Amino acid sequence: MSALNVEHTFAISGTPLENRLEEIWAIFQVVMPGFLPVREKFNKMEPAAIARMIQPFVMRRKKEDVLKELPDKMETTLYNNLAEDQKVIYVAQLELMQNKVKAMDSQALSKSRIEILAGITRLRQICNTPALFMADYKGNSGKLERLRELLVQIKDSGHRPLIFSQFTKVFPFIEQIMGEVGLSSYRLTGSTPVKDRLSMVQAFNAGSRDAFLVSLKAGGVGLNLTSADVVILVDLWWNPAVEEQAVARAHRMGQKNTVEVIRMITQGTIEEKNYGNSRT
Template sequence: PASLVYNWKKELEKFAPELTVQIISGDPIVRQQMITEGSADVWITSYPLLRQDAKFYETTQFHAMILDESQAIKNDTTKTASAVRTIHSKHRFALSGTPIENSLQELWSIFRTIMPGFYTSKKKFMQMKPEKIARMTRPFILRRMKTEVLDELPDKIDTVQYSELTREQKEVYLAYLERIQNDIQETIATKGIQRGKIEILAGLTRLRQICCHPSLFLENYEGGSGKLDQLKELAHELKESGHRLLIFSQFSSMLTLLHKELSKDGIDGFYLDGSTKADKRMDMVDQFNQGEKDAFFISLKAGGTGLNLTGADTVILYDLWWNPAIEEQAAGRAHRIGQERVVQVIRMISEGTIEERIYQLQQKKRDLVDQIIQPGESMLTSLSEEEIQELFK
């Protein structure tokens, strides 16, 4: 991923200083020149740039290709997956904490790239029993749990903090819930689930935003948010006890609001979302790990992978993601090699709302990966009609 290219350069400088390293970046002409004339031991590029530069690599033969966060090629029909498959390399490695996020097709796509022809076709692969897939892939998967690799890695404690909607928030939530329930029934009846997915997800997103703070889409909302009030209280308690925080939200507007509100309350923090430049990210990460500021506000999608933030010992997931594997990645920013303290991961859930339903769904959906890659990661498959109806109850 683009956000990690500088991370990899730093790691190589630290662990393999004898190697020369080149980051492939800049405008297309500069990148082409680097690729065609470059002589470094290691080239680092991002998936988006590889997609644009695939033709420049056509005449280059590599000794090894290493795909970090290889779930980026989980869909074999995308341009990214196609570009990666054009690279000529003798050895190929795929690194991932979440090789299966939603379905077995993702594992097929990774194997198609690193071992072309191992599974004859996607159709035959999808007809195989999970036990057979597990048996075939096992010799080629090296799974390492943090606890196996690092005896001294401290514990990770997961807790759930429930909050109650404020009165005004509850009024907004119930009004929208009633409207959305009617819309969803009509959508499913007329379009079916697949064709009505956009409307269904839009409705679900609205309800989740109300749980975070209704002002995310209601301009004239003047009430409060039970969850925000609880976060302020929690952040102060943690700061007073000497803890430093990573605060994640998937809504950038919510993240901005959290940053602003907690700053007013004396919790000073760095801020990172999709618009933050890669080199600036690394500067902020270094400053934070050296002890600057109390908190780091991070967009779940932009900063959920790769960043090393062992300067924090508490991870707060302000809102839940459909896929618990993404949340695990976020928690892994602090619970990783170099961490010397026990890490606490706090999931914030508004009681009696869709957030509670999502959390229950997550707990039910953790079995597929367990069958394939021992021991289990986490995932969330596509929702059935029954599960969608359950969400809106």
């Protein structure tokens, strides 16, 4: 793309910087090749210095700046505790990880990043329910019980929720709860055919069914679900920018109602720690 022979070049992006500063460097290599230092030198620069360099060439407009008619967005953090059976499994998994890491030297630690990431992901799954990977788990889940209470309140108040999770295996458990409290839903994941996505979205926006279960990553962009006015993030993504994209499925042009965003966090776990770190 940088080889195109054009008089003027513009870059337009809804998320110019999602994971690391290097993404800015790549954009400017297309728009203004050579303006920023070479990649190696750029990666050593302080963020404040980079911001000063690019500021004259960046026009940033927040959604609330250009959509004056957009309704308010209320954000709530809903905490829950691990159920007793759930807590036993969580503590055992945490101790297993801690003991493995303590036994590693720096070289082994560097080589075991994937394994450590898998262990962290397992802890996050347990916060939803150990049944996501333990077929014989018959215990309770503090988060799912809290979600049940929330869904009853939503039903009684006549709201329509979007329910996001990064773990699609939790959806059958949520659907069971919804059936028990008298709510119907659609489900959209990465395996949902494109033609079915469109028909489900159109039906939901026309008033069909009560809720929409959406995979956080697969359904975070490209969907207009403004008939919903509650967004529930059952578990949070590693990057808050992905959550904002998910929230924007409801809080966007065409929304007439105030949108309530509810983030579910399990206290005393990696969820609470990561949530605090990502917001500081």
